Amino acid sequence: MPLFEIETNAHIIITWAADEEAAHAVVVDAYPTDNVIRMTKRPRDSWVISKGALGLTTTTTLDPCVTARDCLAKSAGDKVHAIRLYMNQTGTDLDAARKVIESNMVMGW
Structure with missing residues (x-):
């Protein structure tokens, strides 16, 4: 499962997700008032x-x-x-x- 780096207006979230849509769902679930500024699929499986x-x-x-x-x-x-x-x-x-x-x-x- 890919590792995503998601930057919002208030947080930087590192999470595993099947795809960008699933990674975005993590943000909506955890921080519903945050706006996603940048989402990057990491080239490696560690951070x-x-x-x-x-x-x-x-x-x-x-x-x-x-x-x-x-x-x-x-x-x-x-x-x-x-x-x-x-x-x-x-x-x-x-x-x-x-x-x-x-x-x-x-x-x-």
Whole structure:
């Protein structure tokens, strides 16, 4: 069963569901007043949240990059492909693109 990341106006929900319709039903059941902002079918069956990205370590916190997250979504989580997409969209060099994509992966893309 796929894992979905669902962002609403008030929550981020991680849930297993058969499809997007079933994932949306989870939100309606649990938080009927929330509006779904973004729903992503995760490319893997597990979820990892970096303590550094949450500011729970001495590591600098990172800001999510909408372009990088879009590239990761388009590449289905394939880091190398996401880096290429990011370089193409932004004109960034390889090293900078790698850092942006990897930092967004750390934040639980």
